[in-house]
Amino acid sequence: MSMEGVGERWIVYFGNGGFFGQLNPMTLIMSFAIMIMLVLIARKIKFERIPGRVQGAVETFFDSFWQITEEVVPNPEYRKPTFVIAMTLFLYILVSNVLGGIPGINVTPLASGINVQLFTDVWYSPTSDLNVNLSYAIMVLIISHAFAIKSKGFVSWFKSFFEPTPIMFPMNIVSEIAKPISHSFRLFGNIMGGGMLVLILSSIVKYFVLPVFLWAIFGWFFGIIQAFVFSLLTIVYIGSML
Numbered sequence: 091m092s093m094e095g096v097g098e099r100w101i102v103y104f105g106n107g108g109f110f111g112q113l114n115p116m117t118l119i120m121s122f123a124i125m126i127m128l129v130l131i132a133r134k135i136k137f138e139r140i141p142g143r144v145q146g147a148v149e150t151f152f153d154s155f156w157q158i159t160e161e162v163v164p165n166p167e168y169r170k171p172t173f174v175i176a177m178t179l180f181l182y183i184l185v186s187n188v189l190g191g192i193p194g195i196n197v198t199p200l201a202s203g204i205n206v207q208l209f210t211d212v213w214y215s216p217t218s219d220l221n222v223n224l225s226y227a228i229m230v231l232i233i234s235h236a237f238a239i240k241s242k243g244f245v246s247w248f249k250s251f252f253e254p255t256p257i258m259f260p261m262n263i264v265s266e267i268a269k270p271i272s273h274s275f276r277l278f279g280n281i282m283g284g285g286m287l288v289l290i291l292s293s294i295v296k297y298f299v300l301p302v303f304l305w306a307i308f309g310w311f312f313g314i315i316q317a318f319v320f321s322l323l324t325i326v327y328i329g330s331m332l
Contacts, residue, residue: 100114100116100197100198102114115197116196116214117214117219120189120214120215120216121222124182124186124189124216125182127185128185152177155173155176155325156173158322158325159176159325162325162326162330163325163328164332165241168237168241168332171237172237172325172328172329173325175328176321176322176324176325177321179230179317179320179321179324180317180318183277183317183321184313184314184317186216186217186313187217187281187310187312187314187317188310188313188314189213189214189215190213190214190217190218190281190284190313191310191313192213194214195208195213195214196213196214215281217277217281217316218278218281219278220275220278223273223274223275223277224270224271224274226274226320227270227271227273227274228270230270230273230323230324230327230328231266234327234328235247237328237331237332238250238331238332241332251263269327276316276319276320277316277320280316281313281316284312
């Protein structure tokens with residue numbers, strides 16, 4: 091198995107390039123594909139008055155998340171929007187992470203050009219792009235402070251940065267900046283690192299079953315766990331500001 095292109099991304103440069111002149115086409119393609127798929131699935135789902143096993147399991151899971159939201163978010167007015175935001179992120183991240191464990195289509199840059207791999211690699215996971223995770227983490231940070239300002243008022247919100255004593259103001263600022271960094275890097279590190287580890291081990295171990303088993307572990311089990319953790323932290327960060 092060739093290691094050429096491992097860890098590389100298909101980047102398209104436009105304008106003058108630089109930080110804002112780069113675009114990852116696979117991130118956009120897969121992100122829109124996942125969102126469209128989720129919308130189509132949501133439109134076809136019909137909840138019955140007497141739930142079956144699948145519907146019962148889904149409702150139990152969502153109810154557990156709702157109970158967590160009620161316990162963490164003190165203001166009842168912001169529980170439903172917090173729950174909606176967290177569960178939307180959970181579903182998107184879950185599908186992204188699970189796709190990262192299923193053989194599909196991926197594109198990697200090589201010295202000779204673009205290499206399109208059909209079912210010899212896993213589907214490209216948008217959550218393996220730090221820009222995606224950081225964007226959602228920053229969005230959660232902005233929403234948490236917007237809810238706090240609306241709930242407490244600007245003055246009370248601003249005073250919270252000087253609690254418990256004014257000397258803690260710099261530390262409180264650093265703490266808020268650290269939230270989206272830790273929030274995004276945790277997801278990025280697990281998904282990107284897990285995928286590369288599977289590829290490296292697959293090139294070392296020549297047995298067929300082991301790579302498939304590793305794909306299932308990192309792409310599905312840990313992907314589900316990371317989606318849950320990201321959504322749970324979303325609820326915690328928003329609730330801590332209210």
